[in-house]
Amino acid sequence: MIRLHHVCKVFESGPMRLPALSDISFSVEKGEFVVLSGTSGAGKTTLLRLLYADEQATEGEIEVAGFDVRALRRSDVPRLRRSLGIVFQDAKLLSGRTVFENIAFVLRVLGTPRREITPKAFQALKAVGLSSKAQAYPAQLSQGEAQRAALARAIVKSPALLLADEPTGNLDEAMAGEILDLIKDIGSRGTTVLLATHQARLATQLKRRTLKLGGGVLLKDEG
Ligand SMILES: Nc1ncnc2c1ncn2[C@@H]1O[C@H](COP(=O)(O)OP(=O)(O)O)[C@@H](O)[C@H]1O
Ligand SMILES: [Mg+2]
Incomplete structure (x- = not known):
């Protein structure tokens, strides 16, 4: 479902070169639930952004849901994103629309029959x-x-892969637990999940395979 092969990402800012990810290789199989852990600045968000083509890798190969991401033309990016559900720390709902409309909107964009x-x-x-x-x-x-509404919006298109970037970052512990249980449910129904969190305790509690990033390097792959 996901395959990275010697992926590097360097941000260029004028004359400065900021290496954010160095030589990252790993695979995630269909149906797996994988945690991406690491302290703030480790490179988790950058890695997820490479997967949904929000940033371009500097080097390496990236395959996501059958797409060769680095070879995608800009016009093909929506096709990739259609097969992904993405949730962030902040729900990013459209404020002028009801919860129902926020979700229905996704289906309309996808051309779902009325x-x-x-x-x-x-x-x-x-x-x-x-x-x-x-x-x-x-x-x-x-x-x-x-955050539940954001999850509903992500899963309504039956994505092959759910990417979650600090989905519990704004929540207290009880609410965070509920959201994680829901994400686990989604995973147990067959969706592949990659969940990024800087909360080490939470990563441990999940008891799932964990990819640990530190300073842009893949430090551990275990569980
Ligand atoms: N658009 C950007 N331009 C320059 N540097 C960036 C950009 N995005 C992230 N970085 C840098 O890349 C590193 C990894 O950041 P990030 O992926 O956001 O880490 P995390 O999500 O693990 O906290 C940090 O040093 C950050 O400052
Ligand atoms: Mg982040």
Whole structure:
């Protein structure tokens, strides 16, 4: 599902060269749940951004969901992203739309037949326990609920791969636990998951294979 082969990423800023990732190689098989750990600045977000073609690698090979990411033309990037669900620390919901509309919007963009949109959106909301907030606006949600909505929006397109970048970073411990349980549920239903977190304790609690980054280097691959 994911394969990186000797990947490097250097950010250029004027005359400065800032190496963010050095010689990263690993594979994640279909259906695996993998944690990407490492302290702040380790390179987790950069690595995820390379996977969904938000940044270009400097060197190496990247394969994601059957796409040769480095060879993709700009016009092919939406095709790659269609097969991915992505969640961030902050839910990034459209504030002028209800929870239901935020999710239905994704389906409309994907060209889902109109009659399928409502049942699919409600199914996704049910999967994250948020059916009762379908008509709420983002400002009316708690942070945990907003993150549930973001998860529903990510899974409504039945992605092959879910990428989560610090999805519990804004949440207290109880809410973080609920979101992680939901992500585990999503993983156990067959979606491949790559979850980045700087919270070492949380990475340990998950009891999943863990790729540990430090200073842009892959330090450990275990579990
Ligand atoms: N757009 C960018 N331009 C320059 N440097 C960047 C950029 N994005 C990230 N970096 C640098 O790359 C390193 C890794 O950052 P990041 O991937 O955000 O780490 P993490 O997500 O693990 O906290 C850091 O040193 C950061 O400052
Ligand atoms: Mg980060």
